[in-house]
Amino acid sequence: MNDNKTLKDIIIEETEKEIEANLPEFSATPEEMLAKIKAKEKASKKRCLGYIVVAAVLILAFVAIGMKYSDSLFTVDADKNGKEEIVTDDGVIIEDEGWGSSSEDGIVITDWDEIPIAKSHVEELLVPEYIPEGYEFDELTIENLDGGLTCNFLIEGETNNIEIREHINSENLQSLVINDYEEKIECEKGEIYIRKYNQYKIATIYINDGITIEVDSNLSKKEIEKLVENMD
Amino acid sequence: VEKEQLEKLLCSKVTFIKKQLWIFGVADDDLEGMTSDVLEEAYKELRKLREAEKIDGWLRTIIMRRVSKYIDKKSSRREVSNILKDEFGEEIDIYEIYASSKSAEEIFIKAQQDEEIRKLVAALPTSKRRIVQLHIWGDYTFTEIAKVMNLNDNTVKTVYYRTLNQLRKEAPNER
Numbered sequence: 310m311n312d313n314k315t316l317k318d319i320i321i322e323e324t325e326k327e328i329e330a331n332l333p334e335f336s337a338t339p340e341e342m343l344a345k346i347k348a349k350e351k352a353s354k355k356r357c358l359g360y361i362v363v364a365a366v367l368i369l370a371f372v373a374i375g376m377k378y379s380d381s382l383f384t385v386d387a388d389k390n391g392k393e394e395i396v397t398d399d400g401v402i403i404e405d406e407g408w409g410s411s412s413e414d415g416i417v418i419t420d421w422d423e424i425p426i427a428k429s430h431v432e433e434l435l436v437p438e439y440i441p442e443g444y445e446f447d448e449l450t451i452e453n454l455d456g457g458l459t460c461n462f463l464i465e466g467e468t469n470n471i472e473i474r475e476h477i478n479s480e481n482l483q484s485l486v487i488n489d490y491e492e493k494i495e496c497e498k499g500e501i502y503i504r505k506y507n508q509y510k511i512a513t514i515y516i517n518d519g520i521t522i523e524v525d526s527n528l529s530k531k532e533i534e535k536l537v538e539n540m541d
Numbered sequence: 542v543e544k545e546q547l548e549k550l551l552c553s554k555v556t557f558i559k560k561q562l563w564i565f566g567v568a569d570d571d572l573e574g575m576t577s578d579v580l581e582e583a584y585k586e587l588r589k590l591r592e593a594e595k596i597d598g599w600l601r602t603i604i605m606r607r608v609s610k611y612i613d614k615k616s617s618r619r620e621v622s623n624i625l626k627d628e629f630g631e632e633i634d635i636y637e638i639y640a641s642s643k644s645a646e647e648i649f650i651k652a653q654q655d656e657e658i659r660k661l662v663a664a665l666p667t668s669k670r671r672i673v674q675l676h677i678w679g680d681y682t683f684t685e686i687a688k689v690m691n692l693n694d695n696t697v698k699t700v701y702y703r704t705l706n707q708l709r710k711e712a713p714n715e716r
Contacts (some may be wrong), residue, residue: 317646319650328560333572335555426659
């Protein structure tokens with residue numbers, strides 16, 4: 310026995326002995342433990358990358374939805390290919406957003422067979438019963454503008470289109486003064502004022518107090534007259 | 542230091558970690574898991590270790606943090622505190638100065654009393670023995686021990702000096 314041992318020495322020796330006698334064995338070696346930790350970290354990084362990818366996809370999806378929603382707000386009346394059909398209780402097929410308080414709201418009808426349904430709701434609507442040869446009905450857009458309705462028929466031709474705009478009960482009619490026409494044609498519906506704009510002819514007709522029709526086309530005067538007379 | 546070298550160094554320190562945890566009172570069943578936790582934390586922060594020589598102190602910091610959480614989780618801090626109170630039969634919150642010309646742990650023990658003292662050390666109540674071992678064998682400061690075990694600094698000091706004083710009385714051959 311060492312005569313110079315202090316209490317501290319004895320305690321250290323006793324602690325070492327105690328540890329040696331009682332320390333349990335581990336199931337894994339230090340290298341195995343570290344390997345497991347490394348594998349865990351690798352998996353965690355992979356999982357983390359997965360989360361980042363999922364988050365990125367979600368962000369992109371939200372952006373795409375946002376853009377789609379944004380498009381629907383601004384292009385309702387310009388969309389020729391309505392994506393969503395809503396059939397009302399009355400059987401009116403409304404494409405896109407339908408009516409609303411906003412001036413951006415409107416309905417688009419692309420099927421000619423649905424025109425009578427629109428007519429039943431908008432009694433003042435005059436439908437072109439005669440469509441010149443080489444032209445085909447494309448769509449009818451009905452918009453709620455300035456307290457009145459504007460109904461636009463778009464009739465597509467091979468090279469040119471015919472656009473018929475009907476202003477019904479529009480306050481703007483009061484300010485519509487036709488004094489720069491080139492020609493005036495008398496027909497059953499009233500007087501047709503024709504003026505030229507580039508290669509187009511713009512024909513304006515007052516139907517009655519509340520309705521004005523404008524026809525943009527490069528049709529002949531006879532064809533314009535026939536078209537107007539067959540609007541019912 | 543190359544990462545590979547550091548990893549080897551870390552592996553060589555597993556027994557060190559294990560011993561430190563055990564002396565802090567981590568249960569045998571939890572020892573491997575806790576060692577693995579310390580190893581994992583150390584591995585993740587390995588790049589922060591600039592000097593390999595300082596690995597022991599660096600690991601001790603991680604160990605203390607982990608043990609503190611462990612004790613907290615096990616709710617054994619209160620137990621430790623209560624055991625200490627029970628053993629002393631009184632509130633221990635006043636630091637009693639046992640400082641003499643020689644510190645208690647440096648007293649010399651006569652060879653013939655060596656075995657007797659060893660038995661006395663081994664027979665110390667766990668909480669007392671742990672504080673003495675942590676300070677003498679583990680080189681942990683009173684503040685570190687107090688912090689990990691959620692005890693008052695003065696309580697740790699008092700327990701430590703009273704225990705050593707008790708041992709010194711058993712071996713009254715101070716020179």
